[in-house]
Amino acid sequence: MMTMTGAELIVRLLEQQGIETIVGIPGGAILPLYDALSQSKRIRHVLARHEQGAGFMAQGMARVTGKPAVCFASSGPGATNLVTAIADARLDSIPLVAITGQVPLAMIGTDAFQEVDIYGMTIPITKHNFLVRSAAELLEVIPQAFRIAMSGRPGPVLVDVPKDVQNQLVTFERLPVPAVPDPLPPLDEPAIAAAARLIDEAERPVLYLGGGVIHADAAPLAVTLAEQTAMPTTMTLMALGAMPVDHPLSLGMLGMHGARYTNFVLQEADLLVCVGARFDDRAIGKASQFCPEAKVIHIDIDRAELGKIRRPDVAIHGDVKAVLQALLPRVRAQLRKRWLSHVAGLKSRFPLVLEGREDPRSHYGLVQAVAKALDDEAVVVTDVGQHQMWVAQAYPLRRPRQWLTSGGLGTMGFGLPAAIGAALAEPQRTVVCFTGDGSLKMNIQEMATLAEEGGNVKIVLMNNQSLGLVYQQQNLFYGKRVIASNYRRPTDFVKIAEGFGLEALDLDRSEHPEADLAAILRRPGPALIHCSIERERFVYPMVPPGAANTEMIEG
Amino acid sequence: MIEQVAEPLPASGFEKVVLELEVNNHPGVMSHVCGLFARRAFNVEGILCMPLPDGRRSRIWLTVFADQRLEQLVRQLERLVDVLEVRRHGADHEVFVQLERFFQ
Incomplete structure (x- = not known):
């Protein structure tokens, strides 16, 4: 017979599921689990700077390997901060197991400090979710969570574990076998x-x-x-x-x-x-x-x-x-x-025209110059917006799982943490993260995580001082009435990156942009590559929202 | 429990059908099932749910319009991990007929 706490049991079950890296942020309601994790020799913990970053790092690991990845967050705001990353995983069918701390069972429903009904909140955005009511249930719930996440169409699963359940002692004969995916449906x-x-x-x-x-x-x-x-x-x-x-x-x-x-x-x-x-x-x-x-x-x-x-x-x-x-x-x-x-x-x-592809400081040119400096082993991550579409159009993608992007939910802020996750899971690869100035600011705090972990992530920032795709739509479909899509003050991203401890290259000031770009891409370790691009460059062709695909407009 | 979970069909020229769901009995199942209708904009006229004698499972009875989305509704229901089985019955199934006098 074995006796251990619920928290220790979770860690054992994660270890035998083959989990080696967990990303998360601790807080009051999940401290017993972190305490148990401190004793694990097989799992390393990566400390994110925001729970949404933790969720997207786990997604990056899952997207690049195809295997379920795990993130931790505490109750209340910790858990709600995971929500966007979970919804994103649902729409793109990414196997993710999110484990959240919850207030003790007896306090559920009392509006206790940092209590939210994350179980109720995540029903629509998970493939399935659990609120664990006893440590003994974990023997079934944790393997089920992995089985559900990776079976059939993959997806995210959330397991909410009250603090007293983490501390509760449970005695059992043997650990359950690690989860495997369900058998495939019979051939029709x-x-x-x-x-x-x-x-x-x-x-x-x-x-x-x-x-x-x-x-x-x-x-x-x-x-x-x-x-x-x-x-x-x-x-x-x-x-x-x-x-x-x-x-x-x-x-x-x-x-x-x-x-x-x-x-x-x-x-x-x-x-x-x-x-x-x-x-x-x-x-x-x-x-x-x-x-x-x-x-x-x-x-x-x-x-x-x-x-x-x-x-x-x-x-x-x-x-x-x-x-x-x-x-x-x-x-x-x-x-x-x-x-x-x-x-x-x-x-x-009617070909795809990549205007300005010869100039490494233009949108298409930058994408192609990056591709030229790398081989097919590199992982290409994007954020969401114009840059995402330019990369999708112009980067010569040749390998499954080479390309990580937020498709269904279209989440700005996806790129940097997902790229860090990819680098954590496959440290031998160069991971390039194309981003825009709007998207990068949405999870820019993860530069600190990146600097700390030293992952081989190159952030390629196309800076047009605006929420470019919004600006584009206002220009094309809203009578050029531009509102809330331009940033009035420039941000010094190079200084920010250096402040976080990243190497930075400003292509705006480079005399040999192509050579400087290739050199920094080939040097191992994290870096930011900044390049200003024209705001008036739009993504074309474009099918207006709601129109037929044959009604594309050109620039 | 019986309730209106979505707007009724404006032109309810469609036949009704009764669906019988076998589900795991735990506190979150009704949220999973009811939430699905609202979220996927399915029209559901009534819901009835009681635990089965073994206590491990519950049965949910639904009455819905058999419009062109019924097949999709059933598939979405089957996708829920806690839904073990979905059976179809005609609109004349006695489970709702007997309840009608409570809704006069």
Whole structure:
């Protein structure tokens, strides 16, 4: 028999789940757990400067490895500060286990100091959540939390543990076995056969890959399917890297800021093969006018996605990797010369134009200069806004899990902590974090965490003194009535970075920007690279919100 | 417990159906289920919930309109970890019929 406190039990269960790094911030209601963690030889704790930063660091670890990552926060404000990072993980299907301290059981519901109903608050934004009422329940709840986070469509799970439950003694015979993901759903053979027939018969098919392809480690199979059946392939923001962008079949990203030819190709498709994507409005524009001539095959691990937006002709509920494996031997090898040459024609008539790409101090040029200095082993993280779209358009992404971005929730402030998390999980890689001056300020305190941990994170700041995407929308769609989107006072980001203990390079003052940039990117350790960019450069093409994807506007 | 959780359909020309949910019995289950309707903008006319004799599970009865979103509603319900099973019945199921006199 073993006897230990609830807190010690949590630490033991996390250790045997293989957790090596936990990010968090302590506080009164979670101190017993931190006390137990202090005795762990296997888990290292990284102290964030804000709980939202802790949540995004854990996300960075999970996104880059595909395995569940853990963050800790105390009750009340500690817990509410996690909320945005949890919601972000939900929308992008990221396996995250958030453990929060709670006031003692007897005080729940009394408006005790630092009490909030984080269980109630996180119901809509978690895959599942638990309020633990006894230390013995932890034996079941902690493994369940991991099982749920990583099974099927991954997602965040919150476990709220009252302080007295952390201190309570529990006696048990043996530790439960570590959680493993649920078995995959059975293969729907008739649906797979029907899908193969549609692909064989189609004349103008397009493969449409979503983040599910990355989560299921199915990118190589998706590329094989595209090659075998000669299907032009487009990717959502979340799927970038699934097919190398310079692959001859790649159409790049679709949707609001996709290339014009990509959206035109989709318009003409007679078959859309959707793999692990969810017909998000930023990807498909006006749903009723998306791929109007196409039959749809939809493959997804989440049955609720099948038919949610677009009714598929063939719906396949299943793990996309298993389904693609079963589909491959059933589809005929094809060349589709006519369709591919038509696609090539559209591409040359309506290409993605990367204006100013030769100038490393312009938006596209900076993205490409960074890419030139790095190889495909680097991890590319972004914040949210114009810079995110420019990087999505212009960075040559070639590898699954090379690209970490906040897609569904679009959270400014995601970039820096997620990049730190990626560097914590995979310290051998260079992690570059593209950000804007609006986004960086939303979690800028994590520069202190970065300096302390010394991760190999390069923050590339595109500074246009504004909330650029808001400024852009006000200019394009609100009669140029600009309000609350320009910063009136400049911020000295170089000084700030140096103040936190980071190396800093100001490209504005550099005489050899390309060489200086390459040099700092190749030097290990954290750094900020600052570059002012023009405020009047907008992200194009752009589908106006609510319009069809073919109604793109150009600059 | 029976309550109106969402606005009724403006043109309620749709048939009603009764859904029977088998769920784990713990204090958060009703929040999970009720929250789902409001959040996903599903129309639900009534809810009834009681624990089963073993105390480990509860049964929730729902009456909803069988509009084109019913399938999606059922799938969203099935996605909840605490929902173990969802069964469909016709609108004439006696569970709500017998309750009607309490809502006159």
